[in-house]
Amino acid sequence: MSTVPVAVGPQTSVVEVARRMREEDIGAVLVTDGGRLRGLVTDRDLVVRVLAEGGDVGERTVHQACSEELVSVGPDDAAEDAVRLMRRRTVRRLPVVEDGRAVGIVSLGDLAAEGDPGSALGEISTAAPNR
Template sequence: MTQHVSDVMTASPVTVEPQTPVTTVARMMRDENIGAVLVAEGERLRGLVSDRDLVVRAMAEGGDPSRMTVAEACSEDLVTVKPGDDLTRAVKVMREHSVRRVPVVDDSQHAVGIVSIGDLAIERDPGSALGDISSTRPNQ
């Protein structure tokens, strides 16, 4: 039976406006226990910012994080999948673009979810190290 992205994605992803301070996004990630937030202007998906992006693009640059916006730290060259795509497509997109998380968009390009490499590992290979780690409660 073919499984679809909608079967494993995180629905209703956390979304912020581009002018949101990176410190606010970091706190959201901590409080929501997530590793990525989508960046949107109104209904238009503009980017994705991960916890790694905050470190590499914001903190490592040495600027004042309280003045830096998420627009300065997010990845804007997005690839997406649709909820009805099969999981093989999601794996292919991640592999081809060397990304760990992919926004899930509907036909109008509105973000409806996010799928991660961990989500796919839990589903496809739960006994693997990544599947095992991804299914475990995170450290608090």
């Protein structure tokens, strides 16, 4: 789990979110409002929900790109529970939420690196960024 997730407000520009993803070398950003988790936006969301739609990307906000149906786990939930939830909901990342506030993000890669570090996904997930 990443324990210092990047969070932005719902009115943040998608261009700013993409820049943050590039700078932080991450694929997901939390969307919070008043400290409360409101959504999650991924690099794929930006492509599918913003770029593919065309128009003036500079005018679009993260609220328009983030996943509306938020699925999360708690910090004490077992890794197996996270895997089952990811399978059932077909998601690759889950916010880790405690008392309505995000405390991290767990990804499919995190789980592979922990549970099967010798697997292709485990090795890819722990490799240095490809820049």
